[in-house]
Amino acid sequence: MNLDLAPEDREFQQDVRDFFANSIPEDWKKTVRAGLRLSPENLVAYQRRLADRGWGAPTWPKEYGGTGWTPQQLHIFWSEASAADAPAQFHQGLELIGPIIFTYGSQAQKDYYLPRIISGEDWWCQGYSEPGAGSDLAALRTRADRDGDDYVINGHKMWTSYAHVADRMFILARTSNEGRRQQGISLILVDMDTPGIRISPIHTLDEKHHTNEVFLDDVRVPATNIVGEEGMGWNYGKVLLDRERMVAAATAMFLPQTLRAVREAATRRRTAYGLLIDKPEFRAKLAQVEIEAVAVQAMVLRLMADAAAGADSGPRGSMVKLRWSELTQQATALWVEALGPKAQHFAALGDESELPDDMPFALKGALYARVTTIYGGSSEIQRNIIARRALGL
Amino acid sequence: MNLDLAPEDREFQQDVRDFFANSIPEDWKKTVRAGLRLSPENLVAYQRRLADRGWGAPTWPKEYGGTGWTPQQLHIFWSEASAADAPAQFHQGLELIGPIIFTYGSQAQKDYYLPRIISGEDWWCQGYSEPGAGSDLAALRTRADRDGDDYVINGHKMWTSYAHVADRMFILARTSNEGRRQQGISLILVDMDTPGIRISPIHTLDEKHHTNEVFLDDVRVPATNIVGEEGMGWNYGKVLLDRERMVAAATAMFLPQTLRAVREAATRRRTAYGLLIDKPEFRAKLAQVEIEAVAVQAMVLRLMADAAAGADSGPRGSMVKLRWSELTQQATALWVEALGPKAQHFAALGDESELPDDMPFALKGALYARVTTIYGGSSEIQRNIIARRALGL
């Protein structure tokens, strides 16, 4: 989608384009197009490159080390990153805990943690979900008991992505059992090398290790690690509501990467008809997904324009999440289709013969994509939220 | 779908085929393929022809004038009717009130009403829905008050199909306000020429007059017109649950008629590519609908086999209704698509120039089809029923 750009934006666009032209190794691109995350080492390397360029925190205000970019600039940045097959930045530090810290954290927390997020020195993971608290997060049971100058944390977190590589974790824990379920929950920062933390991998259908259970047994952290006030942790999540639209927007902008991969696979696949990409039925299906992706890009433009105007986007962030996740699933499924019989060759057995590059990626992408309608508020929960908040039902 | 037939069934099949070969005028066929009902006069004429052949009530036991056919024979009968572009029989007398009368009615009711249904002499309509009682039928407010040897009925019925041509109506009315909402409801037979009945047409989006509001003001009917016991009307509906699978099955078997019409239209339509029917994208879409229609036919075969074995079909009648109605909508929509730009020519203006035969039919069919997921228990209600009764949720 070409935009009408002001001359200064056009200059900025060229800067960004130049940067990406030299910053993305070929082997990253394959992974990226599958809608898969790079390995943690590579994501950290990417974050460092951006930080070196001064672009480590594109959505943050300047005073906290961010770029202070306008939404227009952000849109340009993401467009170019997407076009260059650059990955999305890993967001748990940058988009989740970072903004909470710079909004509600103490000066000491700001000074210490924020630069380390930007530089890639600290990798954060999120300790929210629990076995009995998924969609219904307020049902969480992890306790943080005050003991002198410390909190002593006990509990069991689930679906803690990248806990196995993270340096720090932000968790929601119950500091009181009184009042409504949402009350008495606090937000606490935990170093991952604190004694009493045990991490157990959760193996998932895509055969990648990206998520974990985290067991906390008498994990003792200084009371100063609490963010904001005790018992107010639930409320701090609200700052994220407004930022979530940015996460959704950024993620959705990377969708065309997967569609390029589908096109490439279909251009390679020979069929009795000729190349798959020339087959009218396949073209119609690809066009359908591409058209819906254009629609999502248009929705993102509206979000960014709202942000630029300082306007409330209402439920549009949720809508982009809903549509983006569905489309990722459709696009990766179409990619598997484009591979044909070879999609049954997921891994070589015995001798390490060469597999086509995109083969396991297409399948890993299609399998991993199943979780996109579940995490970050499942599609069912998103619809509940829209019904309640936007439609007043 | 070809079936393995026993020799006697094969003979029966030939009889039925011979009958239909000579019984369906060309102008009926066009209407039938659109999934539209014939005009009342034609439906009555069709019923008379069947009755003359002894086939007026294919699903009824012999003792009440039915054919006493086996499910296998019924399946053959409907298959042949469908293939011959014969209409489905109008079901409100045959499948709704008829079976209630022969199960719960008095001897006098049986002797009088049943033969008149089979012969086509009496056209019945169903007075169930009301403005405030649609999906939630138990909310009905029409009252039947006992006055000597009569009931005096007051109320307002909605969606009374064919009230404007019907001779008789069976209505649900409240004879008591005590107990649960379902209690105190009675089933009463009403002659349409009784004073106090006023019929007001409901104009619908397909521009055909097939349904009505019926206002009942002090409508006085003999108390002997009640079916079964006072206050038990709600329960008599239950006999229909088991028969509904037959209505669903019969209706679903007529789906291929519409698909033939789509094929014909696409075979006539010229495009820049050639005939529409040869266009791969269109063929893929048509194949998809035809394949789903094959699936529904297979589901019907299972239903009939259950019936033959005297087995409970569980929710399979509801499932056939769900799928059949969705497919009718898809098939008629595809038919409109197949017409192309000409689908915008619904009716001639001014001089009565000739319109292609299938043009208004395709559109009437597509518009009328919207009601198939609403009437007879909307798709939402069907899913509620399956969730509760079959899945125990």
Next chain:
Amino acid sequence: MQFAFNDEQQMLRDSVERFGEDEWSAADRLKRLAEGREGTARRWAQMAELGWLMLPIAEEEGGLGGGPVEIMAIMEGVGRHLMTEAYVSHCVLAPALMTGGGDHCAALLEQVGAGQVRIAAALIEDDDFDVAAISARASAIDDRFKLTGTKTHVEDGADADWYLVSARTGGAPGERAGISLFLVPSGAEGLAIQRFRAVDSHRHCSLDLVDVDAIPVGVIGEVADRIEAALDRAIVAHMAEAVGSMEAAVAATLDYVRTRQQFGAPIGSFQVVQHKVVDMSVACEEARALMMVAASQLASGGDASSLIAAAKVRVAQCGIAVAQQAVQLHGGVGTSEELIVSHHLRRQMMLDLAHGDRDHHKARFAELTR
């Protein structure tokens, strides 16, 4: 990228909104439709007076030079109130085809802007939406042209005074070269008109032409691109209408599910109903975003063709889905003439067909992005 109207556009929008409420309130719809051509003529005169008819006409040709965004401000209101006046055909498509066509065109366009003349485009033959799939022939005799052929569908053509007819001065059916455009008055000798009504109460026609005198418009043999560019403008305007109609259908449905009681509660309290309304509103947002980006791109003069093809497909899909669901959630009453929702459905179905259905534009998108 403009996502909000400026003051002037907002005033225009408000004025259309008032007109819609006065003239096309949902409750009076059947009465309005029953008035037939007389009603349309009355409203058309009012619209001329309000300056809307001349809005899209270039300033050089006596119009106001309004662009896609101004047209959008009008068409959303047309959609919300389901006005049957053929604004897009006569005031967007015809002027886009005729602009720069010389004195005769300028004179006619002035009359169009004043509401005195209606011109409809006769582009479609042989049941195909492709502008190049035509075989009507224009033969030059001295400086004059004679047309012979059949136009299967003329959008909003039933009551037109003039027709803009595409015909071949060269080339074979399917080729883009050799297509020319001509003006033909509705009373021309050799012209037979069949008039039709569509399910949305729009009035169309088909034309049979046998040696009909015609006046050329634009460069002989080279108007395929111009026709497609003009159609793109008409399509974007129709998309704004579709979005207006969708949003009205959602609003009506929201009202209904909040008030309609079944099983002792408003049906809007049932989760399945809620999620369906949510999906409707997501579809609205999708269609609105596409429509606005397309209008904006068109306004900026950039190449918008693949974007418009994409938007045409998706807006139609969303529009039909929303209107179908609106009917479904209203239940039986949703299928009645009296309620507005089924009128939205019928208009959405016909908007899909106007200037190429979903399949046509999907194939076009695939071709343009090949």
Next chain:
Amino acid sequence: MQFAFNDEQQMLRDSVERFGEDEWSAADRLKRLAEGREGTARRWAQMAELGWLMLPIAEEEGGLGGGPVEIMAIMEGVGRHLMTEAYVSHCVLAPALMTGGGDHCAALLEQVGAGQVRIAAALIEDDDFDVAAISARASAIDDRFKLTGTKTHVEDGADADWYLVSARTGGAPGERAGISLFLVPSGAEGLAIQRFRAVDSHRHCSLDLVDVDAIPVGVIGEVADRIEAALDRAIVAHMAEAVGSMEAAVAATLDYVRTRQQFGAPIGSFQVVQHKVVDMSVACEEARALMMVAASQLASGGDASSLIAAAKVRVAQCGIAVAQQAVQLHGGVGTSEELIVSHHLRRQMMLDLAHGDRDHHKARFAELTR
């Protein structure tokens, strides 16, 4: 039309069910998979002992002459318990290709039935599912044949002792005439095998053949029909597996939504969840009905090809939709290796691909019903 098993078939079904519960309980699945080939070998021997391997082989060739309905009784259990043993490839497809192929085939089939030999069909080239889209060549030298070519995918071929290879003795790629079938041992000179694991833990391979000695099976140059008929049998067997798997996925989901508590209630009490489970069970019913009608039609000997093509498409669509929804309704835990539902999803995705995906069979259906 047979919709219920007879006593014998019911006993067979029960025996498979017991075997599945003992050997492939969902809780032990990861352990079973970790055993790799040893586990498969042990279970294969048990299956031989139970007589299942010889069940589909013709009586004349030392088998039990079981038909599609008996195979269905076995395959539903295979699907319910997601057994990875390649019953269809070795015991349905290979025998159907080889039956009546003479002494050599009969001798091999006896060994197949006894579990001593596994034979896989190498039919696919060039990334296409069409049986005629092959160019591998068989050259006759005296009475012997030499094969040269590439087979991109051999279903369950990783551990086969023999391959049934389709190759051309005449004709051009795309033509049905000139296709022949050959037996090649896995250790043949000139044969290179690449072995792969799929996401469902089935083990496949591709073959490169250069002047490989081969034994002809069936009539030279005329086996295209035989191959398609054999594939139809394999496809119907796979559909029974798909239905078994779908029903198990629905049962697991029902259990889960009845017990999993969120917001103070089992999630199965939420209407949206209920309707999704309903749609899953409708899809199951649709797939089961199609599968049974197809098996029955195949058993009766009538022409079943378009019916089977239709069923293949729809069962795959239903199967994938059901398994995806099962994962979705389980939430995060649905994506974990430990829970069975994602294994059903992976198997359904691969079953779609086995012997032609949805698109291939949709086009085939369109062609057969033209």
